[in-house]
Amino acid sequence: MLRKFIKMEGCGNDYIYFDCLNEDLPHPEQVSITVSDRHFGIGGDGIVLICTSDVADAKMRMFNTDGSEGKMCGNAIRCVGKYLYDHKIVTKESIDIETLSGIKHLKLNAENGQVQSVCVDMGAPILEPKAIPVNLEGTQIVHQDIQIGRNSYPITCVSMGNPHCIIFVEEVASMELEKIGPLFEHAEIFPEQVNTEFVRVIDEHTLEMRVWERGSGETLACGTGACATVVAAVLNGICKQNEEVTVKLRGGELKIIHSDETVYMTGAARKTFEGVVEL
Numbered sequence: 001m002l003r004k005f006i007k008m009e010g011c012g013n014d015y016i017y018f019d020c021l022n023e024d025l026p027h028p029e030q031v032s033i034t035v036s037d038r039h040f041g042i043g044g045d046g047i048v049l050i051c052t053s054d055v056a057d058a059k060m061r062m063f064n065t066d067g068s069e070g071k072m073c074g075n076a077i078r079c080v081g082k083y084l085y086d087h088k089i090v091t092k093e094s095i096d097i098e099t100l101s102g103i104k105h106l107k108l109n110a111e112n113g114q115v116q117s118v119c120v121d122m123g124a125p126i127l128e129p130k131a132i133p134v135n136l137e138g139t140q141i142v143h144q145d146i147q148i149g150r151n152s153y154p155i156t157c158v159s160m161g162n163p164h165c166i167i168f169v170e171e172v173a174s175m176e177l178e179k180i181g182p183l184f185e186h187a188e189i190f191p192e193q194v195n196t197e198f199v200r201v202i203d204e205h206t207l208e209m210r211v212w213e214r215g216s217g218e219t220l221a222c223g224t225g226a227c228a229t230v231v232a233a234v235l236n237g238i239c240k241q242n243e244e245v246t247v248k249l250r251g252g253e254l255k256i257i258h259s260d261e262t263v264y265m266t267g268a269a270r271k272t273f274e275g276v277v278e279l
């Protein structure tokens with residue numbers, strides 16, 4: 001079966017998008033494993049299905065490279081907004097997208113009919129350990145030492161609809177994430193695994209972040225991870241609420257504001273190419 005796809009990226013976090021508004025995509029878990037392969041497939045950090053919704057302008061489903069379904073994806077939701085507007089499926093610049101973590105509100109920033117960037121209301125962070133989930137005692141997990149492998153790390157745990165573990169470190173560039181990332185991802189205290197962010201503080205308005213994603217490994221950026229990182233920085237007294245923080249990622253930058261009620265994420269969304277793939 002031949003199927004059209006569109007490749008898009010947000011800060012280098014690149015997914016293969018399938019328009020499922022009129023045609024479903026069977027076995028998305030297996031499709032993601034196959035087409036995400038950067039040598040034997042199209043290549044990407046996973047796939048995203050753009051589907052109809054009864055409660056919003058569209059529904060987004062995303063799958064990691066290992067076929068697991070993510071409950072929210074910050075970089076992808078910006079690209080979904082771009083796809084819908086650029087293809088005139090929506091004509092408004094304020095739209096809603098249904099996800100497994102609730103309905104998200106998007107403000108599309110377009111020039112000449114093409115979306116360049118999007119501001120997403122990502123919703124309020126979830127800090128209650130059982131809801132993240134993380135199997136640790138307490139009302140929230142902030143700067144709590146845990147043993148991972150042979151070392152102990154002070155972690156902060158935040159959910160943005162998907163689980164994140166944030167560690168503040170002196171230097172991120174030379175970290176060997178392929179070694180340490182899986183130790184966090186599959187640590188027993190995370191019953192649904194975890195996305196792990198390693199963060200260097202540049203100043204109270206600038207953070208440098210690398211990420212080892214649940215189900216995909218290291219990606220060039222993680223939108224929910226950048227939001228979780230700023231929430232963790234506020235909880236640790238590094239950044240201030242209601243002040244914009246720039247999160248520098250390997251693939252670009254995201255602007256995050258952790259307000260009293262929610263977290264706003266603003267960043268680019270870009271199409272790289274379209275194609276047809278044999279599924």
Ligand SMILES: N[C@H](CCC[C@H](N)C(=O)O)C(=O)O
Nearest residue numbers: 070073074075162222223224
């Ligand atoms: N790996 C994540 C989903 C993708 C999140 C990330 N790419 C983003 O931009 O938020 C998970 O399984 O929770």
